[in-house]
Amino acid sequence: QAQLPATIVMPEWASITKQEATRAYGGEVVIAGQSLGESLKKAEDMIQAGKMFIHPFNDPDIITGQGTVALEILEDLRNTDMILVPVGGGGLISGIASVVKAVRPEVRVVGVQSSACPSAHEARRQGKLVRVDARQSIADGISVRQLGELNFEIIQKNVDDLVLVQEEDIAAAILLLLERKKILAEGAGAVTLAALLNGSVAVPRKGKTVLMISGGNVDSPLLGRILGQGLSKHGRIMRFKVTLDDRPGSLAQLLAVISELKANVLHIYHDRSERNLPIYVTRVDLEIETRSPAHVDEISRKLIEVGYELELR
Template identity: 65%
Template sequence: MISLIDIQNASRIIKQKVIRTPLIYSASFSKMCDAEVYLKLENLQQTGSFKLRGAACKIDSLVNQSDGCTGVVAASAGNHAQGVALAAKRAGLPATIVMPESASISKQEATRAYGGEVILHGQSIVECIEKAQKLAQNGNVFIHPFDDPDIICGQGTIGLEILEDLPDTDAIFVPIGGGGLMAGVSMAVKSVRPEVQLIGVQAAACPSAFQALQEGKVTCVESVKSIADGISVKQIGQLPFEIIHSLVNQIVLVEEDQIAASILLLLERRKVLAEGAGAVPLAALLSGKSDFPKGGKIVLVISGGNVDSPLLDRIIRQGLVWNGRIMRFSVCLEDVPGALMEILKIIAFLKANVLHIYHERSGWDIPIHLSHVELELETRGPQHILEISKTLEESGYRLCNLS
């Protein structure tokens, strides 16, 4: 088991190798949940996530070993890969990173840009870890993404920084994948202020830590694809589990629509770009599932911001839909001049913005005297959608496929 002293030593080791990320207050989120909400912005860390902390700590320990280290091997879908590649490059060590064949091109290229040699293998992190462990021989050392004391100590430095910047913190929300970040932060925080509530957050699509706590042992879970791919780990690490089991107050599961909405909220309200895993703390806070102290000082660890641009576009659109900011429907109009203009007049009067129009009159299922129109509108929210629907229906329009 690691200790506070170990994490404090890690803090001294990596002090000149990582960015001390800011802790910022959010008035918007504070009003939403009746608390003082602060964001620990690890998305601003070099490489775009907290993973550099653990990697820098681990590689420092390898460099200082008496028997030496000729290179490192790691397995990751993205963030750990980039952290290890950069930390190894700075230490003058070659780094080989095994990534899933489905890993995004942008994350592959970022890892290569930091000096890592990328090998694509398998479809899951488990397969990547197995491959990486086989490659770790002849002086090369495998760096586990979360089940390693040095990695956990490096990630735990975030907890020390939070308490230094906000000594009277009441609760901290932390994403959980393999558990290294949650384990490190928990050990650091609970060792200094045991009364602080530690709330872990997982995507409901992959509840490995939640299930492990339910069963009292590490277990492998079934999972489905999630926006929060950075924490989609089917089995929590053994060492992180032991720490989390004894120190964490609660684990909350959040759904995909809540994660997408939180990514959008972070962008719009604080101009913070967070990946899915980085946005789950806000999703949990706003879900009402957590037992945080009302009126207290709450910290959300925004663990990373490495989201692919094409995916971000889809997430934003989905977030707008789930937040009631986009309205879609179809309607049949008389196929006469001015019919489309009349419905658009009503929409304009109601202050909705037309994003897309699809007008069809030649479909096999469309009566000869009618045309089929599909509309996508930008709205202010759910109440605005209700107002638009009611007004159009009262004006004689029959809305279909409303979403």
């Protein structure tokens, strides 16, 4: 609205959705670096006379602005007992925790990170700023290898706990939000629900637990892979290999068992060329649609019972 020129520097792995949305809002997008740290260095190098560099999290004004989220939560949900917040560089949780501990110090503030990039969790454990190695994560929006200095100080003082979640937990959370709440959240936004699903955080029996679901920038191709992983986590997809005699009727017999148990075949692949595979047998890869983990167990037991050797994937 103010028509101010802005240049946004993003790492090379930033989602296409995020890049295009930024351009649509009028920003100039510069892609540089394999990590957020490398992007920050590029942004600092680009500073020219008369231009201002705004750090995405290690900035008191950014922290203050993000703290208004806590004011809204405490005003709308007066019996809040705990707030779960995604943590990347630490800007959002710094703002929220500062406000919460000033206004309602009894409310717990818990940060959540992906185990693929546990910078805040490790800094808290060691009691100092650390730079961690990061793996590729579906929670790319919070894959920050080192907290900001301001953020670390505030987190140490005001955040009650920091927990980690696994990639499969995040995928399951994205799926659950989409199916049950009709919310399309990116991985970085879904980590808070993932922490509840995997038991990392104990929910108070009374009062309210608030989950910060922040961000919905998901590329469509990635979403398909995430949903597939989430379906597998929830027992809604079963993938396995099985060896069959290479003769007419063998596959039909296998599929008859699967059909009897009310599972639907999604994908099937024959491989007769696998190394060390006898010439009279074939390896079959199957992906089937199932109802639940119990249904997966039922199918596994039945196939083993009738003589098949399964290799679950």
